[in-house]
Amino acid sequence: MVPPIFSPYRPAIHPxxxxxxxxxxxxxxxxxxxxxxxxxxxxxxxxxxFAARILPGGREEVVGILSDFVLWLFGVDDGFCEEGDLGTRPGELLAALSRLLRVAQNPEVPMLLDDPLAQGLRDLRYRLDQYGTPGQIARWVDALREYCLSVGWEAEHRSHGSVPDLNDYTLMRIYDGATSVVLPLLEMGHGYELQPHERDSTAVRAAAEMAYFVICWDNDLFSYHKESRTGLYYLNVIRVLEHSRGLTPEQALTTAIAQRDRVLTLFVRLCAHLRTQASPQLKQYLASLETFIRGAQDWGISSRRYTTPDDPADLPDAFCDTPTDTSQDPLDIPAVAWWWSVLPRDEAAVATEAGRLSALYAATRPAARPAPLHSALRSA
Structure with a gap:
């Protein structure tokens, strides 16, 4: 049973x-x-x-592109990687994904003209060109490449039936969750381009990675029931913690929740710090990361993908306003421990944000369940 997990953000959905x-x-x-x-x-x-929860105040056309793209990603991940013939042949899988990447980068190339996934990707790329700058399109392709490399790594473990250690799993999970591929669409959805000196700064990059971590850990919590019952090979933080630390499933669940809570509380503090000197575009970017986190949570506990009605998963139907772990010490995961170095512990914004969150919790409690589908759109 997954208990209600900590969420400091309000639910929202595009009309x-x-x-x-x-x-x-x-x-x-x-x-x-x-x-x-x-x-x-x-x-x-x-x-x-799901897309409408990620971009509740975005352009409707970009919400539609995001929705189609997420379905395309599931088509690749479910049918091509996890359940397809290439899922246990990493070399051949990476070759096939590289051909798709070429289509994403240059949709005019005369390749894979009869391949449905390639044709869908061409359509997505041409539509993205209408709303994205060349720089945003290049970042989208680069993020898609990161995703492809990470699922190749996953296929290597699948071919041997092996379980990676926690550090490797963490490093690769923030990419194989395809969260980074969504970020350029967050900008396109609101019609701006974040300048490189802000997006590529160490602190902003850390904030983005923290959002990836929370979204992917939450996904692992919500998908564990489905994945563990398929009889197929799967990778999930609960399984990794059981294997690497000798924990029971219940202990692994508790540990994973504490890990995501510690990262989420750090993310909250870091966003408060960044906002003190942020441009309007960076403030929108941070707000979109927050909405992405909450949107993934609301969709995760309500979608048939994870509730699996034929074999019901014991998922929460609400969230809580109290984290289980508020320690300001880094997680014992080398790949991400550096996140804690980007924010001074005595940063005045921490105290300011504590007051803001207190008020936000109070406002959020009556609406702890996912926003009804007729909810009004919330301005980011």
Whole structure:
């Protein structure tokens, strides 16, 4: 049983969510994404709602692109990597993904013209060109490359049935969750481009990685029931903690929740610190990271993808306003321990943010459940 987990942010959803979900179903059918069985499952997972929660105040067209792109990613991840023939052949998988990457980078190339995933990716790229700058498109392709490399690493473990150690898993999980691929769309959705001196600063990069971590750890908590019952090889933080630290599933669950709580509280403090001198664009970027975290949480506890009605998962239907771990000490994970160095412990913004969060918790308590699908859009 996954208990209610800490979430300091309010739920929100774009008012176009039903139309986006419907159009994504039509898009998946038009491009034959995945096998018929996989596609029929994916279109019931409310992926349009997920996109609408990530960009509740964004351009409707970009929300639609994001929804189609997330479904495309699931088509690759579920059908191509986890359950497909290439899922245990990392070399061949990386070669196939590299060909898709070429299509993403240069959609005009005469390659994979009869391949549904390639054709869907071409369509996505041409649509992204309408809303993204060349720099944003290049970052999207680079992030997609990171994702492809990480699923190749996962395929290597799948081929041997091995479980990585916690440090390697953490490093690769923040990429194989494909969270970084979404970030350029957060900017496109609000019609701005964050300047490199802000986006690429150590502290802002740390904030983005913390968001990846929280989203992916939450996904592992919500997906563990489904993954552990498929009979197929899977990687999940609970399994990694059981293997690397000799924990029971219950102990591993408690440990994983404490880890994400410690990172999320650091993320809250860091965002408060960054906002004190941030440009309007950076403030929007940070707000979008927060909305991405909360949107993934609301979708994770409500989508058929994780609730698995035929074999119901014991997931929470609400969130709590108290973290289980508020320590300001770094996690014992070398790959991410540096995050704690970007924020001075005595930073005055910490105290300021504590007051803001106290008020936010009070305002959030009555709306702890996921926002109803008719909720009004919240301005980021």
């Amino acid at each position: 176009c969510h039903e139309a986006v979900d419907r159009r994504t179903t039509e898009w998946a059918e038009a491009f034959d994404i995945g096998s018929p069985a996989l596609r029929s499952a994916l279109v019931t997972h409310s992926i349009g709602t």
